[in-house]
Amino acid sequence: MKDRTRYRYTWSLKAMRTFEVCARRKSFSAAADELNVTQGAVSKQIKTLESNLGLPLFHRQGNRIILSSEGSELAAHLMQMFADLDNLVGRLGPDQAKTPLVVSCEPTICLKFLLPLVPMIEQETGVALRVLSGGGPVDFHRHGIDLAIRRDDFNLDPGLEIETIGTEYVGPVMSLKRSFATGSEPANHTRIRSSSRPDAWLKWDEKTHKDTLSLDVEHQHHFLALEAAENGHGIAMMSLYMVVRTMQTARLTAPFGFLADGSSYICISPRPIDPDPRKRALVDWLKQKFQEYERLYITDADTDAVPDAVTSAVTSAVTARS
Known part of the structure; x- marks a missing residue:
């Protein structure tokens, strides 16, 4: 039977x-x-x-x-x-620790924040990483992506798992060789824009209630705007997390501080994060690092002082051009 x-x-x-x-x-x-x-x-x-x-x-x-x-x-x-x-x-499997977690990250954050810290992340979390550069919506299946790091400035699939890792803070940054305190060349006061964040300066002006600079140059990508600022071409509106390591090596300064722009950085996963210890470890590490930078560079005093600093900067710029 x-x-x-x-x-x-x-x-x-x-x-x-x-x-x-x-x-x-x-x-x-x-x-x-x-x-x-x-x-x-x-x-x-x-x-x-x-x-x-x-x-x-x-x-x-x-x-x-x-x-x-x-x-x-x-x-x-x-x-x-x-x-x-x-x-x-x-x-x-043969060795889970050697199976890389495939992480997709927005290009400028990838180049200036995540990629340089990969050895530290791997050492402190025990998670091997493979980093891909990409922005906007994520095709997890096609590219074999396990986790994506993005700014929440686009529509997200409601079926995805999303966890916030930090508030976005932005501010004007410039080369130390080209700060308002050390020169008066016209290039010193050029506002550098990027096509990928076209409203960044407008949001800054709205929050500080001050019109900042009047000379403009635009680059197609955000990382090109940052490269221009690092080389003294003018002043760029940048994320704290994109420039913190460059400020620590004294290549850039942010004399007017940073303000929250209303967006956040998030981790996106096609499946729940908690059941995968590699994802959980990376997300927790990123949260701690974002909080560390926030404690170092974001204070109430700095936030309150921004409008006065901008006023002083604009006055210097106008004086230099006249």
């Missing part, structure tokens, strides 16, 4: 995987992109799974899908199950 227990499962692991991605991404089309299949194939897998289980997993409202109560319960269990499975496979 045949053992009927072998045939009691009426669903496939592939179908469950498809459902988990659909539930996490809240979209059949986004799930299709992650799984690298057609949307029709995803829809067929879900219909078959619902039929085999005898349960409605989604409610359809036009082009939108909403999890049913049964679907919500199943999705929560599957997300944890697949996260646990990922961790188990990692532990069974």
Whole structure:
């Protein structure tokens, strides 16, 4: 007699995987992109799974899908199950510590903050890193990305895991050789803009209630604007985290301090962060480093003094040009 227990499962692991991605991404089309299949194939897998289980997993409202109560319960269990499975496979591998965590990071933060600190991060967390440069929305599946570091200035997929690692602080920075205190050349007072953050100076002016500089030059990328500032071409509006190491080596100064611009830096993951000890360790390390820089460079006194400092700077600039 045949053992009927072998045939009691009426669903496939592939179908469950498809459902988990659909539930996490809240979209059949986004799930299709992650799984690298057609949307029709995803829809067929879900219909078959619902039929085999005898349960409605989604409610359809036009082009939108909403999890049913049964679907919500199943999705929560599957997300944890697949996260646990990922961790188990990692532990069974040859050496998890040598399996790099693939991290995508915005270009300027990558070049000026993350990449130089990789040896320190690896030593202090025990996590091997592979760093990729990229901005905006993240294609985790196509590029094999485990975690992304971004500024929260674009629309985020609601199915992604997001954790804030620090408040964004920005301020005018310039070469020490070209500060307002040491010269009066016209280039000394040029405002350097970047196409990737076109409203950075406008936000600064609004917060300080002062019009700052009047001579302008624009670069396509933020890291080019920073390079121009480092070489004394003028004054650039930069993130604290992009310039802190350069200030520590006395190549740049931020005489007017830094102000919060209303945005934050975040870590984005396609799956929950906590079940993966590598992700948890990196996110916690980044939070501590961001807090360390904030304690060193952001004070209430500096914030209150910014408008007066800008007034003084503008006066110097106007005097120098007249």
